[in-house]
Amino acid sequence: MKKILIIGGTGKTGRRIVRRLQAAGRPVRTASRTGGDTPFDLDDPTTWAQALDGVAAVYVVEPNLRSGVDRQARMPRFVAEAVAAGVQRLVLLSAHGVGHADDGHPLKAAEQAVRGSGIDWTILRPDWFSQNFSESFLLPGILDGSLSLPTGDRRTPFVDAEDIAEVAAAALTEDRHSGQIYQLTGPRAISFGEAADLISEATGRTIRHVDVAAEVFVGRRVADGVPADVARLLSGLLVAIRDGRGAAVSDGVERALGRPARRFEDYVAKTAAAGHWN
Numbered sequence: 001m002k003k004i005l006i007i008g009g010t011g012k013t014g015r016r017i018v019r020r021l022q023a024a025g026r027p028v029r030t031a032s033r034t035g036g037d038t039p040f041d042l043d044d045p046t047t048w049a050q051a052l053d054g055v056a057a058v059y060v061v062e063p064n065l066r067s068g069v070d071r072q073a074r075m076p077r078f079v080a081e082a083v084a085a086g087v088q089r090l091v092l093l094s095a096h097g098v099g100h101a102d103d104g105h106p107l108k109a110a111e112q113a114v115r116g117s118g119i120d121w122t123i124l125r126p127d128w129f130s131q132n133f134s135e136s137f138l139l140p141g142i143l144d145g146s147l148s149l150p151t152g153d154r155r156t157p158f159v160d161a162e163d164i165a166e167v168a169a170a171a172l173t174e175d176r177h178s179g180q181i182y183q184l185t186g187p188r189a190i191s192f193g194e195a196a197d198l199i200s201e202a203t204g205r206t207i208r209h210v211d212v213a214a215e216v217f218v219g220r221r222v223a224d225g226v227p228a229d230v231a232r233l234l235s236g237l238l239v240a241i242r243d244g245r246g247a248a249v250s251d252g253v254e255r256a257l258g259r260p261a262r263r264f265e266d267y268v269a270k271t272a273a274a275g276h277w278n
Contacts, residue, residue, distance in 0.1 A: 008032055
């Protein structure tokens with residue numbers, strides 16, 4: 001049985017996909033700059049052949065959203081090499097809104113390359129991950145008791161990374177997902193303030209959401225060591241929520257899995273019980 005390659009196999013979605021595939025007895029290879037089964041870097045084509053050897057399906061992520069990276073050429077080149085190596089299926093982790101974005105969007109070239117590959121493909125377009133509050137850039141604010149973000153009181157339907165991973169694992173192993181684009185969200189939209197309140201209630205700590213100007217947010221992120229272009233990109237995504245352009249609730253999880261998406265409240269309860277916010 002040929003292997004399934006998980007790019008970013010140690011990341012938020014990647015390690016969850018690996019866990020599911022291994023539990024199902026599927027042979028898996030993880031690829032990442034560090035910590036994977038094989039060294040892999042999309043910026044270094046010399047690492048691609050070893051990762052792709054003997055692989056039937058690939059979970060594709062675009063890890064670098066910084067400007068200055070030639071994404072227009074890099075992902076099409078990788079997809080072409082994957083097809084030449086005998087890969088028969090691609091599952092791409094994209095993002096909300098890419099379908100309506102202009103050609104300058106960091107993930108537009110990736111989607112176009114996958115859809116034009118000539119082999120089976122599935123595209124996942126998730127909304128904001130619930131796990132951003134416990135495993136990513138929102139965690140310091142949760143621990144400090146103050147989420148300072150340019151989002152106002154507008155809402156977005158946070159999606160659980162466990163749902164994303166379950167959909168991805170299904171798409172990597174089942175024919176019925178071929179040619180599908182799944183918009184992945186939670187079952188209802190909430191504001192960052194509501195999210196902070198739910199986490200406060202679950203942890204017994206006071207956590208506030210503070211609306212700040214975009215330039216203030218960018219300045220603080222840069223002061224924390226985030227590259228300026230990445231900070232501006234992130235700020236733009238958050239401001240889009242404040243402007244009412246957050247994702248609408250979608251049925252992508254239910255279409256893919258035949259069950260409703262996990263609730264944010266359930267994610268909070270599970271994460272609090274595990275002590276991640278202590």
